[in-house]
Amino acid sequence: MLKRVFPHPLLSLALTLVWLGLVNTITLGNLLLGAVLGIVLSLLTAPYWPNRPKIHNPKVIVEYALVVLWDIVVANIEVARIIAFRRNADIRSKWIVVPLELTSAEAITVLAGTITMTPGTVSAMLSADGGSILVHCLHTDDPDAVRDTIKSRYEWRLKEIFQ
Numbered sequence: 001m002l003k004r005v006f007p008h009p010l011l012s013l014a015l016t017l018v019w020l021g022l023v024n025t026i027t028l029g030n031l032l033l034g035a036v037l038g039i040v041l042s043l044l045t046a047p048y049w050p051n052r053p054k055i056h057n058p059k060v061i062v063e064y065a066l067v068v069l070w071d072i073v074v075a076n077i078e079v080a081r082i083i084a085f086r087r088n089a090d091i092r093s094k095w096i097v098v099p100l101e102l103t104s105a106e107a108i109t110v111l112a113g114t115i116t117m118t119p120g121t122v123s124a125m126l127s128a129d130g131g132s133i134l135v136h137c138l139h140t141d142d143p144d145a146v147r148d149t150i151k152s153r154y155e156w157r158l159k160e161i162f163q
């Protein structure tokens with residue numbers, strides 16, 4: 001019964017929190033409306049998620065979120081320094097192929113989104129077999145270090161969460 005009302009409880013919770021963030025006022029009415037929206041949208045989208053991803057290690061999600069937030073702050077500062085103090089001729093943009101050990105479509109999607117959200121990098125393409133992702137880096141002297149950083153900071157945590 002509970003599974004029928006809350007087919008995706010984390011989605012319902014996330015939508016409720018997003019609603020509260022959008023209205024920017026926490027009142028009983030906003031909380032109730034956000035909860036109703038979260039439940040209704042979860043119910044409406046349930047048929048499109050027949051094979052929901054399984055989260056194997058939820059505590060790593062908090063660690064992953066903190067690492068990503070930290071990296072976004074640091075990358076913002078680095079990109080600002082590159083833009084402010086480097087001449088265009090001194091910026092060395094690179095395309096980097098990052099081989100993936102991830103097999104879950106959800107984990108690969110989160111990784112691609114994380115790379116794109118981090119200033120200075122953009123995930124551009126996933127290989128046809130899902131075995132590697134193409135990343136553009138605004139400036140780097142060592143493309144291998146960028147690849148290794150993506151794998152060591154993000155990929156192994158996503159493997160812990162999704163696989």
